[in-house]
Amino acid sequence: MSEAQRLTGSTWDVEHLLSDALRPIEPPERLSGRLEDTLSAVTQAAAEELSDWAEELSESELRALRDPRNWVRPVFAVGAGGAAAGALLLLEARRRGRQQAKGGLRSLAGRVRL
Amino acid sequence: MSNEKNVEPASLDPEAKAELDRAFEDLYRAHLRDVYSYAYYRVGNPHDAEDLTEQAFLQAYRHFDRARRESDGRPLRPWLIRIAHNLASNYYRDRSRRPQTSLENADPIEARHGTEAIAEGREQLRQVMANLDHLPDDRRDALIMRFALGMDNREIARALGRTDGATKVLIHRAIKQLQEEMGDE
Numbered sequence: 001m002s003e004a005q006r007l008t009g010s011t012w013d014v015e016h017l018l019s020d021a022l023r024p025i026e027p028p029e030r031l032s033g034r035l036e037d038t039l040s041a042v043t044q045a046a047a048e049e050l051s052d053w054a055e056e057l058s059e060s061e062l063r064a065l066r067d068p069r070n071w072v073r074p075v076f077a078v079g080a081g082g083a084a085a086g087a088l089l090l091l092e093a094r095r096r097g098r099q100q101a102k103g104g105l106r107s108l109a110g111r112v113r114l
Numbered sequence: 115m116s117n118e119k120n121v122e123p124a125s126l127d128p129e130a131k132a133e134l135d136r137a138f139e140d141l142y143r144a145h146l147r148d149v150y151s152y153a154y155y156r157v158g159n160p161h162d163a164e165d166l167t168e169q170a171f172l173q174a175y176r177h178f179d180r181a182r183r184e185s186d187g188r189p190l191r192p193w194l195i196r197i198a199h200n201l202a203s204n205y206y207r208d209r210s211r212r213p214q215t216s217l218e219n220a221d222p223i224e225a226r227h228g229t230e231a232i233a234e235g236r237e238q239l240r241q242v243m244a245n246l247d248h249l250p251d252d253r254r255d256a257l258i259m260r261f262a263l264g265m266d267n268r269e270i271a272r273a274l275g276r277t278d279g280a281t282k283v284l285i286h287r288a289i290k291q292l293q294e295e296m297g298d299e
Contacts, residue, residue: 014292015261017242020235022261027150031164035142035171042172043135 138178142171145191148263149198155258156202166205170198192272195263199255199273245295253288260285 146167153166174181174197181193246254252274259265259273271281 014242014289014296017238017296018246018257018261018289018292021239021242021246022155022258024147024151024262024264025154027146027167028160028164031150031167032146034164035146035168038168038172039175042175 134179134182137182138175141174141178141190141194145194146171148191149194151262152195152198152258153202155262156198156255157205162205166198166201169201170194173197173201189269191263192265192269195259195265195269195273196275203251241296242292245292248295249288249291252284253291256281256285257288257292 149170150163150167153170154160154163157163157166174194181190185193246257249257256270256274259270265273267281267285268278270285271278274281274284276284
């Protein structure tokens with residue numbers, strides 16, 4: 001493209017320049033190999049981890065995990081934990097409520113003095 | 115960030131995983147150049163561009179199953195570029211760097227020009243790249259997507275998480291700003 005074509009009046013034909021400047025760039029060949037190796041390693045590691053985890057559990061442990069009677073204790077523990085957390089939140093809310101009430105009264109007193 | 119459960123590819127049954135891996139390989143082959151080009155123009159050097167491309171595809175692989183389900187058949191290129199875009203933003207945040215835009219590998223002007231025209235052309239391209247580097251990040255990124263990757267407004271909008279209208283305005287303003295800055299030189 002000539003200088004005249006790049007300029008329309010006083011305006012640069014920036015779109016043409018950008019098309020020339022920002023050409024797609026071919027990735028280096030080594031990148032494909034590197035990426036494929038990394039992805040293979042990631043999938044392999046994930047599969048091995050799952051398989052190791054399954055192998056570590058004995059047959060009796062797997063049976064125990066499948067038995068719904070053994071689910072009661074964890075469910076109870078979660079329920080108890082939730083109740084305790086709720087109680088703590090309630091106590092905290094009450095404490096803050098009392099503080100706010102004090103603050104409110106104090107500021108009201110201040111305004112009265114003024 | 116969505117709360118929806120993400121299915122790690124390794125947790126799928128073998129047949130589903132094989133199908134997913136094939137689809138990912140297709141995506142990877144189709145868009146490796148796009149991701150690398152975007153990364154290159156963002157970070158400005160081949161070494162970091164390779165790292166960024168690798169990270170982008172690794173992250174894409176982890177979320178590929180969900181992205182495919184949620185895409186409703188729409189092309190996944192904007193999603194992929196969005197991943198690269200977010201990684202590039204973190205790259206600058208972590209290392210407090212700015213891109214070092216370079217024409218070294220772009221080879222923008224080929225044998226169709228004579229030697230003098232090449233020198234003149236290279237100077238103009240150097241100017242446009244230098245001005246591009248000084249644009250606000252969102253404007254520069256939109257222009258890279260438009261011109262280096264050939265993405266249309268809708269694709270760019272999806273990649274940047276904006277509306278189509280806002281993207282059109284963004285690109286228009288970016289080109290206008292570049293024109294003004296080139297005119298001043």
